[in-house]
Amino acid sequence: MTESALDHARPYLTAMVAELTKAGAIRTPEWAEAFAAVPRHVFVPRWYEQETSDKGFAVWRMQHAIHEGSLARVYRDTTLVTALDPETAEKVDETAWTGIPTSSSTLPSLMAGMLEDLAVDDGHRVLEIGTGTGYNAALLCARLGEQFVYSVDVDGDLVDAAQRRLSSIGYEPQLAPADGRLGYPTGDKFHRIIATCSVKDIPESWPAQTHPGGVIVTDLDLGIEGGLVCLAVDAERSVYGQFTTTGGRFMAARGNAHTYPRRERAPYAPETSTHPTNVTAADIRTHYPFRLLLAFHLPGVELVYHSNDATGAMSLQLQHPDGSWARVPLTGDHLDTVTYGGAPEIWQQVEAAWKWWNDAGRPAQDQFGYEREPDGHASVWHIPDGRRWHINPT
Numbered sequence: 001m002t003e004s005a006l007d008h009a010r011p012y013l014t015a016m017v018a019e020l021t022k023a024g025a026i027r028t029p030e031w032a033e034a035f036a037a038v039p040r041h042v043f044v045p046r047w048y049e050q051e052t053s054d055k056g057f058a059v060w061r062m063q064h065a066i067h068e069g070s071l072a073r074v075y076r077d078t079t080l081v082t083a084l085d086p087e088t089a090e091k092v093d094e095t096a097w098t099g100i101p102t103s104s105s106t107l108p109s110l111m112a113g114m115l116e117d118l119a120v121d122d123g124h125r126v127l128e129i130g131t132g133t134g135y136n137a138a139l140l141c142a143r144l145g146e147q148f149v150y151s152v153d154v155d156g157d158l159v160d161a162a163q164r165r166l167s168s169i170g171y172e173p174q175l176a177p178a179d180g181r182l183g184y185p186t187g188d189k190f191h192r193i194i195a196t197c198s199v200k201d202i203p204e205s206w207p208a209q210t211h212p213g214g215v216i217v218t219d220l221d222l223g224i225e226g227g228l229v230c231l232a233v234d235a236e237r238s239v240y241g242q243f244t245t246t247g248g249r250f251m252a253a254r255g256n257a258h259t260y261p262r263r264e265r266a267p268y269a270p271e272t273s274t275h276p277t278n279v280t281a282a283d284i285r286t287h288y289p290f291r292l293l294l295a296f297h298l299p300g301v302e303l304v305y306h307s308n309d310a311t312g313a314m315s316l317q318l319q320h321p322d323g324s325w326a327r328v329p330l331t332g333d334h335l336d337t338v339t340y341g342g343a344p345e346i347w348q349q350v351e352a353a354w355k356w357w358n359d360a361g362r363p364a365q366d367q368f369g370y371e372r373e374p375d376g377h378a379s380v381w382h383i384p385d386g387r388r389w390h391i392n393p394t
């Protein structure tokens, strides 16, 4: 990237830092300085924006930062998708593809919030899981110095590209192509671990590679919902902390460099009955903390959208790995009815959780703690009264 491109980007970068500071995402002068030092467009020279094709389906259209009028878009507070799974991506025309995103440059306000939550200090050694474009690694280099920054991505091509971009602006952190759920390949120890992909539970290697007193910030995917947690690691390798006020979700960690494994699902149980209910699809879709609570109540259950083959009517469906399910309509005259397939326990739990959440004053996500013991046992609890849920993945 030429000096003139950098000069051209400077006003956008300055405006982005001001916006992130005003919004409360950047909270300290150290991070304001780091954000102001790193041009995002160097790390996101091209990306994909979603649009609807002539035939009515969603496609990803490639955009280039160098194109007239595009540079400003790299400095908006938006997530920019930067890679698509080659196994699902199909070319629609010269610049558009379908497919599932496998990498992105995260929403800058979300990154700022997580970096602030990480509470780094000078001299801290940090491991990032999910190098992606390298932008977050560059921010860490600007804040701490390149010798303290380590980052891994499961996709070696992304690591190579990130390394080149980091070098181009003078940073040489330690990068490696690796499954970050196994930690850093050389087994180094860190004061901080930040993951920009989600995990179903805290991998054993993370507390093992963290100094006692260190901090882990990650997105925990608990099935129906998940969220960002900020966790302290103790000398016995227990991790203990809470869900953060910083809201945001990440793409799931995968073992394969370029693609997600196909999810195996049990066949749907046959429909058993329909009942009135006091919990609607809108209640679940509107209230993030309630969805998180549902994930505590129903480990292993997924939230999916179901389309009726005959009528095309859409429903929100909770689906157990054993094939049982419960479904509430998204539109129509029967919003307060639930239909079951298999055992009715799923919706009984939803109604119980709705009652508990309302009786408890609708607590937000940061009212819940998270703990993982060294034997892998994980639980969450409501901080004000200690009510606890055991959430080991099924």
Ligand SMILES: C[S@@+](CC[C@H](N)C(=O)[O-])C[C@H]1O[C@@H](n2cnc3c(N)ncnc32)[C@H](O)[C@@H]1O
Pocket (backbone or CB within 6 Å): 102, 103, 104, 105, 106, 129, 130, 131, 132, 133, 134, 135, 136, 137, 152, 153, 154, 155, 158, 178, 179, 180, 181, 196, 197, 250, 251, 252, 253, 254, 255
């Ligand atoms: C949201 S992107 C990361 C954004 C990145 N921090 C940046 O600043 O551009 C998530 C990344 O996690 C990576 N990833 C997925 N599974 C992983 C795993 N098991 N270990 C390491 N990285 C993984 C993806 O390849 C993707 O690049």
